[in-house]
Amino acid sequence: MKASNESVLTQPLQLPCGVVLKNRIAKSAMSDSLGNGRGAPTDAQIRLYERWAEGGVALSIIGEVQGTPHYAEKPGNLVLNAHSEPEVFKALARAGSINNTQLWLQLGHAGALADAPFSNPKGPSALDLPGLKCGALSVSEIQALPEEFARTAVLAKQFGFGGVEIHAAHGFLLSQFLSPLFNKRTDAYGGRLENRMRLMLEIIDNVRHAVGPDFPVGIKLNATDQLEGGLRQDEALAVVDALDSTGIDLIDISGGTYFPGAPSSSDRSGSGPYFLDFAERARAKTDKPLMVTGGFKTLQQVKAAIKEGKADLVGLARALVVDPGLPKKWKMGGTPEPQFPRFDNPPEGGVTAWYTMQITQFANGETALSSSDLSDAIIAYEERDQQRRGIWRKHFGG
Template sequence: MSETSNSPLAKPLTLPCGVILKNRIAKAAMSDSLGDGAGNPTRDQISLYERWARGGLALSIIGEVQGTPHFAEKPGNLILNGHSDRELLERLATAGATDNAQLWLQLGHAGAMADAGISTPKGPSALNLPGLTCGALSLDEIHALPAEFAHTARLTKQLGFGGVELHAAHGFLLNQFLSPLFNKRTDAYGGSLQNRMRLLQEVTDAVRSAVGPTYPVGIKLNATDQLEGGFAEDESLEVVAALDNAGIDLIDISGGTYFPGAASSSDRSGSGPYFLDFAKRARAKTGVPLMVTGGFKTLAQAKSAITDGTADIVGLARALVVDPELPSFWLAGQRGEIQFPRFKNPPEGGVTAWYTMQITQNAKGEATLVSDDLEDAIAEYENRDDARRLIWNAHLSRA
């Protein structure tokens, strides 16, 4: 019997909606920054998700797809609305489903973290902090959000994508509402945790109603913001419990935030996965399948997480940037340890820039960057964003 057939990573996973994932390896959402600047996919992006699908994974998730151009995280984000290029999006959906893989869109709203060069950032509350200034969403704007997410989810299904993931992690809008650091509201959406999770529950209900019972709906949720006074593990467990009967198919556990000056989870040092201990606690709160994302560096760690029941599926991000075909090798019991680049004293955001530009290299089928390319990668990353901001504002400022 082959290693593939024996591997716990090769076992199919049936989601509550009835959809079957062919194995237990997923590409977690990353901001691949491969949109064309006007919210549409590029040929490079289509090629990349086909490459990842051919690499053996069961599920890919495209990070931060917007319902409108008004609160985007980056000018390379996709936008899904009535102005989108449906033909390109359908081609992307088809490419990402190669070899019976699933391609989901992560529905996002950057809120207070929206790119100030293409938007006017607004979050739950007005903030004026070093590196972060934003206004407060009005009650009418909050009330409009569930329908906005639902509309985007409905389009996702119509275009042939396999499912959606709601982004309630990493400091983006739904996570901002959960966090007492961001959310200082005194109305029905602030104060108690029950109030702070109200918007997430309303969005979840609206999306499930829009796509029906047999279409996958996942949520990416922070175990913790890793910020003093922020959204912490005990509160996150209460949210997990509250979502148990909400028609969710997958809870993707991650952590950290892109709050200016805060270290992201993906920049942490350490020898193993970041959130398995939290996942063990979450398992007691819900019967929803759990995906654990972050810090998997070896095949043994991934297999152990599935074998001991802590995770139902393993989420890989940077591992699939440095080795896009890794799932096929792990399923065959090969390439047991991932070789990540090492950087000396990188500036804030520099490592993210390097990985983002390596994603572009993968999409084009070009040579792998080395750690010494960091300075050039940062410059290219920033220049590309600047160019796309011009395109975004020219095409989308009145959309």
């Protein structure tokens, strides 16, 4: 669906459930890593999402919120279940929803990528690879997941969040099930694509039934794993086709994985959005609104994607880390472009560490980092995670 020429960024977008997003810019999910190590939001995290809401985004998504503490991606993840403290989650929901902003929780399960120092990683199949070792989930463990996701979604609704996004991208659990490279099962959850997407569709059905027809439910999907033998674009298009008949309100298209040594979409060079070509092909498979995340660096790129009908909503991540007020500036008619840092030969994971610590800086109202702070940022990032792993083990056991 092409947006009109006039006010292309500020046009509202109505989702199938009836909820209206005030404009076409979203803060896509990132691991802000600001949980307290016990699965709860911190004051800094509350300020962070309040600042993004003040900056003018229509939708803001909190990355990797876990239903249990057993398969978290990082010790800064949030855990939302019956043991969580309602008031601090409600405070986060209130702060991130000001300025008519939709604040959603991304429902996650890291599976094989669960942080091994404080968990027991399990995926669709057992793996023993350099830097990655995990067991296989049993059928009963798999069959318990739809209800687990649904319980978390219900709590999100009860605590005041605007919606949820199911994470089926970036190499985490549902992405692992979709990928023939990591899903070697021979039962009803493996083999042909129909089986590999079974768990994802069961989770969608359970979540939608639990939250009712009027609460937004999105999904994040890989256009490609960017790995030889992984999910291919033609298979991803078939997944989009299957999603068209579900209760999903928004398909958030991204790509790549966080498997050790795998290329990261967000760290690669290039001046343009990464997945618009796939989104254009996906448009023929679904009438669901499409959000495209990855590689948007300029106002012109964002406007073109929406104007040409390739995306209904554009997801920004690192652009909103370096300038959280960017949407408001664009709306006011200025054309400032975010100034991204440049790094010379950063180590694997180093750029992610820098951006994560930059998030911490502006959440705390502190001075922005420079690219020369990369080494210090990596050290601070690793030290903080190590400290919170100890807190996590003490609090949750294991």
